[in-house]
Amino acid sequence: MCLYKKMNQAELEAELSKLNKEYIKFQNMQLNLNMSRGKPCPDQLELSSDMIEKINYSQLAKTDSGIDTRNYGELTGIPEAKKLFASILNVPDDMIIVGGNSSLNLMYNYVDMAMQFGLLGNTPWNKLDNVKFLCPVPGYDRHFAICELFNIEMINIEMTEDGPNMNQVKQLAESDPSVKGIWCVPKYSNPSGVTYSSDVVKQFAKLKPAAHDFRILWDNAYVIHHLSEDHDSLLNIFDECKKFNSENMVIEFCSTSKVTFPGAGISALAASKSNIKDIIKIMSKQTIGHDKINQLRHCIFFDSAEKLKKHMESHAKILKPKFDLVVNKLNDQIAPLNIGKWTNPKGGYFISFNSLEGCGKRIYELCKQAGVVLTNIGATFPYSQDPENSNIRIAPTFPSINELSKAMDVFCLCVKIASVEKFLSKTSGKTN
Numbered sequence: 001m002c003l004y005k006k007m008n009q010a011e012l013e014a015e016l017s018k019l020n021k022e023y024i025k026f027q028n029m030q031l032n033l034n035m036s037r038g039k040p041c042p043d044q045l046e047l048s049s050d051m052i053e054k055i056n057y058s059q060l061a062k063t064d065s066g067i068d069t070r071n072y073g074e075l076t077g078i079p080e081a082k083k084l085f086a087s088i089l090n091v092p093d094d095m096i097i098v099g100g101n102s103s104l105n106l107m108y109n110y111v112d113m114a115m116q117f118g119l120l121g122n123t124p125w126n127k128l129d130n131v132k133f134l135c136p137v138p139g140y141d142r143h144f145a146i147c148e149l150f151n152i153e154m155i156n157i158e159m160t161e162d163g164p165n166m167n168q169v170k171q172l173a174e175s176d177p178s179v180k181g182i183w184c185v186p187k188y189s190n191p192s193g194v195t196y197s198s199d200v201v202k203q204f205a206k207l208k209p210a211a212h213d214f215r216i217l218w219d220n221a222y223v224i225h226h227l228s229e230d231h232d233s234l235l236n237i238f239d240e241c242k243k244f245n246s247e248n249m250v251i252e253f254c255s256t257s258k259v260t261f262p263g264a265g266i267s268a269l270a271a272s273k274s275n276i277k278d279i280i281k282i283m284s285k286q287t288i289g290h291d292k293i294n295q296l297r298h299c300i301f302f303d304s305a306e307k308l309k310k311h312m313e314s315h316a317k318i319l320k321p322k323f324d325l326v327v328n329k330l331n332d333q334i335a336p337l338n339i340g341k342w343t344n345p346k347g348g349y350f351i352s353f354n355s356l357e358g359c360g361k362r363i364y365e366l367c368k369q370a371g372v373v374l375t376n377i378g379a380t381f382p383y384s385q386d387p388e389n390s391n392i393r394i395a396p397t398f399p400s401i402n403e404l405s406k407a408m409d410v411f412c413l414c415v416k417i418a419s420v421e422k423f424l425s426k427t428s429g430k431t432n
């Protein structure tokens with residue numbers, strides 16, 4: 001394959017015409033494929049079918065300790081569910097609050113609480129002139145949407161291969177009291193797949209923010225979502241914080257959305273004892289308790305750490321070939337042309353692709369017109385503004401292998417077309 005950047009105008013035009021012919025063939029297939037959202041596929045959902053089919057009413061009505069799950073009570077969750085999440089997050093049971101089916105809901109509520117009532121006796125954020133959050137980019141669009149809704153100013157932080165650029169984080173958090181927090185997806189980040197290095201976790205624990213109520217929102221959504229035995233490991237941030245007496249700075253979140261069912265899983269947060277008390281004060285006004293029957297259902301289904309591990313291995317068996325397919329297609333079709341860069345994560349739900357600068361939106365449009373839906377360009381950045389118009393989040397989990405294979409062929413073709421067009425726009429006007 002000849003590098004586009006070495007082609008003259010006539011060669012580029014010939015290449016574009018060849019690519020456009022291939023493109024029309026795909027358009028004629030009237031495809032309807034979607035690589036936009038990180039959803040488990042139906043086969044993954046089936047892995048948890050026994051949780052509904054094989055656990056009966058009498059098992060679900062009462063916990064071993066005698067709690068009637070059908071009735072009101074147990075605001076912070078049944079002890080069995082706290083134990084389950086404590087073992088996943090490697091923290092003591094009394095640092096856990098179990099929520100409903102969505103950890104995003106817990107995150108939203110926490111930011112809402114900071115805005116309206118303040119954290120640990122500090123001034124509510126909505127009484128301040130300015131509230132800012134640090135946002136490692138690319139990142140998770142729904143985190144950014146929460147900030148945007150509450151009018152919290154977002155500041156982009158560069159993501160490196162080890163996690164957020166900690167020089168930037170330290171400089172901003174330690175000098176400006178209006179910087180109140182940071183969003184982190186520390187393991188298999190959405191979308192880059194990066195797991196924060198031990199050094200980054202230690203630097204977070206050591207942080208001395210100017211704001212007393214600065215919070216690290218540690219969204220550990222992919223904590224056990226490895227793609228194979230060869231997986232990343234993440235330092236326990238609470239263990240590190242203990243050394244610096246900074247445990248109040250961290251609120252950790254996770255859920256079983258991508259373990260059992262996104263629509264009917266259970267979620268949890270982990271926090272210091274002071275933060276747990278602070279959260280309970282507000283939560284006790286919001287609800288008398290979450291769905292304890294579902295909590296118990298999960299605890300019966302995952303009655304040992306071994307069972308949970310095996311279950312996640314079954315997910316990995318379905319997902320690994322899909323991730324491999326995406327990476328292989330990119331290696332075969334895009335790498336020789338040097339017109340993009342991408343991640344090859346060991347877990348999580350996404351592959352992050354960076355096109356040549358300025359090509360993202362054109363690739364999105366071309367894919368759309370050929371029947372392949374991608375995550376909106378810019379979604380991985382605050383205010384939907386990707387300064388380089390190049391980051392594309394590929395979500396390979398939901399489509400079948402056959403669909404994914406076709407979708408990736410379309411995607412690679414669109415990357416080539418957009419890249420040739422970019423080079424052509426540079427060369428047009430020049431003589432060959």
Ligand SMILES: Cc1ncc(COP(=O)(O)O)c(C=O)c1O
Nearest residue numbers: 102103104140185190221255257
């Ligand atoms: C980083 C991250 N956090 C949270 C969520 C949503 O979690 P939940 O289903 O528990 O609300 C997602 C879903 O894609 C995610 O990628």
